[in-house]
Amino acid sequence: MNTRNVLLVATAEWCYWRRSSLGVIASVVALLLVLASLISTNLRIDTERGARESFQATAEQTFKEQPARHPHRMVHYGHYVFRSPAPLAIVDPGVDAYTGTVLFLEGHRQNSAAFSPRYSAAQAGPLAEITPAFAYQVLLPLLLIIIGFASVAREREGGTAYLLATNSVTPTELWLGKTVALSGIAAIALIPLAISLVFALMQGESLTIVALFFLGYAIYLGCWCTLITALSSWSRRSSISLTFLLVTWLLLCIVAPRFGTTVAGIAIPLDGKIQSDLAVTSALRDVGDGHNANDPAFSRLRSQLLEQYNVETVEELPVNFRGIVAQASEKDLTALLNEFADDRMAQEAKQTQVARVFNVLSPALAIKSFSLSMASTDLSQHHQFLRDAEALRYDFVQKLNSLHAEKLSYADDIRRGSDDRAEQRTRVSSENWRLLKDFPWQPRSLSERLLDSLPQLLILLFWYICSAWLGITGMQRVFKNNDG
């Protein structure tokens, strides 16, 4: 193979695009599109990161600065945790836009995450924000099609394929030249992504992840470049090539993702929110009311304690029975709520796994999963946020219950509603609110992300190889007589 001929063909193709208004307009639109999406998403995510981190700090400070209070009042005062966007969310915000990003943590409850950016008034609707990931995964292939659909078909249609062949250009050289030319356009479109990734690096993202993230998108766009020239080589006319490619884009970028999620939804059905909440409420009826120490659900606990401390009444216990009941109740209730939450998350994860099976059908699906995993903005990251938040909630609620049990006398506790002095004695100093831990949310580890995204990278490579094979075999037809 003559590399010089490949480059000559590629240069001639660039010259053609430069001189054709369609090529110039499509290239400018592609560049503007990715630039605009990167800038707007970058600014939004940066603003949100700043706001969420600031809110997180304020929430922690506010909790810790609460005056002396009864510990159970602090259990209900609660605390907020905010999911700070991952560094790569500037490219792929992922599920962040659809799942809540703020959780209110309080005793006896596991609240749902609130404040999804997608449902805020200004950003309502599925296309309200074109994220860079969407631009690169869905829109850029369309623009590459507009630029390159005729690349090979035009040579066939115009009869120049024969002239190229008789001037020592082999089918492979011609196809490679066309693919290199189109890949050049894709490479230019990747420059804004590379700049954004530098920002992600500055936000603390790992260099390995950033490099692989870029490589994944480069392979994905490479897949499209090879696919476009391949299908163009199989078409006798440019119009047929354009039709083929638009149908392919529709199938791979629009239909296949819907198909995957629909099948996953049918295979692993999930209860709606109302249904889930009703099931939780029903199950909670069997757990005692932690606010009522006389609830029959705690009679066994009472007996155990009386026996353990060898006393006759709860008033004689060295610990506050109400605090003990609150602890026990929270433990049982949390176990039950976690069971529901784990079940729900497992079902959602299964749905994702089923949907991922279909990734092999489309490079657009593979890059979507790859991008979400690498950016740490996928569903599993949201689940991790929920688990981390729940761990924090349980920790501070039980620590407050422990204060309740150990620092407050039972006698004062039961009289605090009617006796001001008893009420004063049931307050613990604000020093104790420092028991609240910092929220530990972090993107998933490098190895987890690599393990998760490697199969998707392999699918992309598979598509790359298949497209190249299709292109090379198609080119053998181009240099055979096609005049009919």
Next chain:
Amino acid sequence: MKDFVLVAKELCVERGGQRVLDDVSFNVGKGEVFALLGGNGAGKSTTLLTFLGFIAPSSGSVTLNGAVVHEHRATVHQQTAYLPESARLYPHLSARENLNYFLSLASVSCPDDEIEQALDAVSLAAEARSKRLSDYSKGMRQKVAIALAILRKTPVLLLDEPTSGLDPVAIDEFNAILIALAEKGTTILMVTHDVYGACHVARRVGLLQRGHMVGIFEASKNGEISAEEVHRIFVDHQRL
């Protein structure tokens, strides 16, 4: 026995279940101009494309300097310059750019003045040479393609309707170029409708009729083929 550069032997080509060429045999010697005449659908262009290796024979063979064409396509292309019908070049490039591009691909090193000489030889106006081919007439595009064929300096020229779209003066100039090239040893196979032009340039003329070679006319001792006779036979066969 004379060594022939181009040889078609009992050539048959079938396309879409139909026999396009049937038992066609002819040969072209070194430095000879052989014209293949025939009406529309006679199989002229198919014959040319078979010599380029773009169509494989169903039976029989075509060889270039003894090499079976469809088995040695790359070698054949190195030795052959092809002038397609209706000069299919790149409309977004100028004449000079087209020539530079194709010559670079063929690894033919041509200084600018040589390119200008070739364009002079085909009488392409100097002011047109930097304009894009999209602004050219059919005849002007044909001239650029002819210039390319000349600049390739290959031992074999395959020409498909080379004078199509040219004015009479340009046709005369083109014919003169062909004769000069043949005198320098270039083997030329051209297919054409132009009986008089073919008889003027070629030393032998083959007449194709619906895929059959119905006759090969050779130049008489004075070096001319009777165009009137060929024309009469051509028309008679067309009317059959």
